[in-house]
Amino acid sequence: MRPRGRLLVLLLLMTGGACSESVSPDRQGAFPLLFSIRAASSISANEDEALGRAFDKVDSYRVIVTDSLTREMVVDTVIVIAAGLTSHTLDISIPDAFVGRILTLEIIAFLGDAELFRTETAATVETETSGTGTGEPIFVTVRYTGPGLRGSVATAGGESISGVNVSLLRDGSLIEEVVTAADGSFLFIDLLPGDYVVRPTTTGDLQACPGQRDVTLESGTTSLVAAFVLRTGSCTVRVLVVSGGDFDDTSATAAQLAGDPEISVETFFFLSDLPRLDKLKRYDVVLLYMNGLFNESSSLGSEVAAFVSLGGNVVFGSFYWQGRSGSGKETTGWGALEGIDPFASAGGAVYRDGSLGSVTPHGLTQGLLTLASTGFWGGVTASGGATVVARWNDGTPLVGYRTLSAGQRMVGVSLFPAHSTVGGVSGDTGALWKNAVRWAGAAGGPARVGVVVGGG
16 A cells, blocks of 8 residues: 555646646746645545555546636646656646636546546646745645545535445445545445445434435446435435526426425526536536527536536426437537436427326326426437336326436426426426425435545
8 A cells, every 4th residue: 555645646837838748847937836646644545545556557647727717728638647657747838828817727647548536726827927936836635536436424514424334235245344534535446347235324313315325336447426414304305406598487496396394495597607516516406407598508518417427316307308419409419418318309399288198106206196288398208228107198208217327316307397387287296396306316415525526
């Protein structure tokens, strides 16, 4: 095992010139910022060992530099690393136009296509004359994001909980038990592909939300995230209603979820500012739908997909499919989200009368006895192995779901949620939407502490 806190990477951020694997600190007209990328002392022994082993396997780094305010891309480059090195030096040159701006730096290590570890930090690059730095490296911690199962345990308020026993089971037998580190994180490595159960041990009047996670490691390079919240009382589902387009009707959608003490709901209407991962990860479920086309749906979709990769759940409502890249309409699509949604477009949306058809008993259909709509429904087909549990009277899917490898639940409801309160829709719409977010949220939410690094 490598000692804790050993040097992993030295990043040198310069102005002017071209990228290389070495740098002259006295390059004329430039003041270097040095970042010492090290393992934190507060991580678990498992993660410390995993980082050391991962470092020896790295064959390339991807370095991404963006303007923190405008999100403008500054640098996005891949640097190949020679085998057998005891330390890695990355020289990244920043265009002079970005001197003095606050930049976000993201460093991701790879073995082939498999991610191993990553870190993110912010810095302001100055010229030699304006800079006030000393040339001493800035300490930045790195987290393991490679193959295995990582996770975290936190309070309902998002505070990390250390010292919690977390068990990993397979076929009912205990495989390994670890204890959460100071930041609430835990890690299982060297796992064979297959189905596992992850279960934290609770004491006193605390309960885990969820009680366990059923996960599937598809290969030896699979990296999954499993998060748990320990709390007293019931497992309240935190929902963020997200939409955008021609008219802000998110409040009407949120009204569908009112009156349930186990659902906490907030809204976000997309105009120009995306709900970034730091915001999304505060919620267990994102209820996403669309009112008219909005230009950044691809960026928004990829941000939501990052939320899902950390263990988040999504409920999709109508007109989402009208903006899908396969809808036949002029649209940018939904980016990475399209690979994990439960329904695909088959015409986008249907504007005609429809009523409830067949219903399969399920948590998603509890109390769903009647439903009728004069429009804003249909136009979808099940995708990605989704299970359909309710259909419209013409046989097209109404409610369906997919369960992803870390237990995340993707729910599709082929109905426009906001119009359920303003006419054109009748029946058990309140039960329908409450079922959707409750059932999705019962799988637990994303990691909020510890291992939360990007969307890895």
